Amino acid sequence: DYQPSTSTPHARPLGVIAMEMMQKGVPPDPGPGLILRHPDLWSPEAANFLAVASWGSLDDLDNNKFLKCSSPAIMIPHIESARWNTIEKGEPISQEEETEQQGALEDLLLEYT
Missing domain, CATH: 1.10.287 (Helix Hairpins)
Known part of the structure; x- marks a missing residue:
C-alpha cells in the first residue's frame, strides 16, 4: 500500500488552484478527491495530476507527467x-x-x- 509522503507539504492546495483554473473558477466539490466535472475535456495526464494532488505531497508531484509536458x-x-x-x-x-x-x-x- 502506498503511503503519501509527510516530509513535504501536501499538494492538495495546488490541486485545488489548478482545478479552479481548469473549470473556469468553479471550485471542486467537497470530499477527498479532486474530480473534474468534465474529464473528457482534459488529458489523462491532467486527471492523474489532480488524483495525485488529492492525497500526495509536493514531492509526489515532482516528476508528474502533466507538469513535465506543460510549457x-x-x-x-x-x-x-x-x-x-x-x-x-x-x-x-x-x-x-x-x-x-x-x-x-x-x-x-x-x-x-
Missing part, C-alpha cells in the same frame, strides 16, 4: 488576458503605455519560445 508559455495568454481585463476596468491608458505593454508581452513570449 510555461501555455499560461502567458491567460496571464495577459487577466492583466488586460484589469487594465480595462481601471483608468484609461495612453497610446504610449499600450505600446509599452505590447512590447513587454512580446518580450515575455520570446523568453518562453
Whole structure:
C-alpha cells in the first residue's frame, strides 16, 4: 500500500488552484478527491495530476507527467488576458503605455519560445 509522503507539504492546495483554473473558477466539490466535472475535456495526464494532488505531497508531484509536458508559455495568454481585463476596468491608458505593454508581452513570449 502506498503511503503519501509527510516530509513535504501536501499538494492538495495546488490541486485545488489548478482545478479552479481548469473549470473556469468553479471550485471542486467537497470530499477527498479532486474530480473534474468534465474529464473528457482534459488529458489523462491532467486527471492523474489532480488524483495525485488529492492525497500526495509536493514531492509526489515532482516528476508528474502533466507538469513535465506543460510549457510555461501555455499560461502567458491567460496571464495577459487577466492583466488586460484589469487594465480595462481601471483608468484609461495612453497610446504610449499600450505600446509599452505590447512590447513587454512580446518580450515575455520570446523568453518562453
